[in-house]
Amino acid sequence: MKKRGNFLFIEKKDNIYTLSLTPELQDDIGTVGFIEYSNENTLKVDDPILNLEASKTVHEIDSPLAGKIVERNEAAISEPTLLNSAKTEENWIVKLTDVDEEAFNQLEDA
Incomplete structure (x- = not known):
């Protein structure tokens, strides 16, 4: 399931919520x-x-959800242009757990 908030995509897979830049934000910045x-x-x-x-x-990129960061896209520190990629396996920012399911469900559908 994929949602949008704060110009980010939030994709839920099992109990991991992956945040990445939307194409609109990529174009704007x-x-x-x-x-x-x-x-x-x-x-x-x-x-x-x-x-x-x-x-x-x-x-500044702000979180649309509360949660615990379990992984950061460390590769983007040395290669920041990864955040401009169209590939979701490259352009993600952080992965969260301990997210309130109801808060996620209230975000806009992507």
Whole structure:
């Protein structure tokens, strides 16, 4: 199941929620040149996940859901343009667990 929130796709598979940039956000920000993850491992709604610098803007990506970060896309730190990829296995930001199922269900369908 896939939802949208804060210009991110949130895809649920088992109990893992994978957050990635929507094509609209990718177009709006341009080519990503630098990212820096927040140090937090537990997120509340609208907490910052990462800051990025791209060709068109400097932008903070905020979480549409509360949850625990279980994995970050570490490859994107050394190769930030992965976030511009159309491939979901490359352009993801973080993976969350401990997400409120009801909060996820209330997000917009993707």
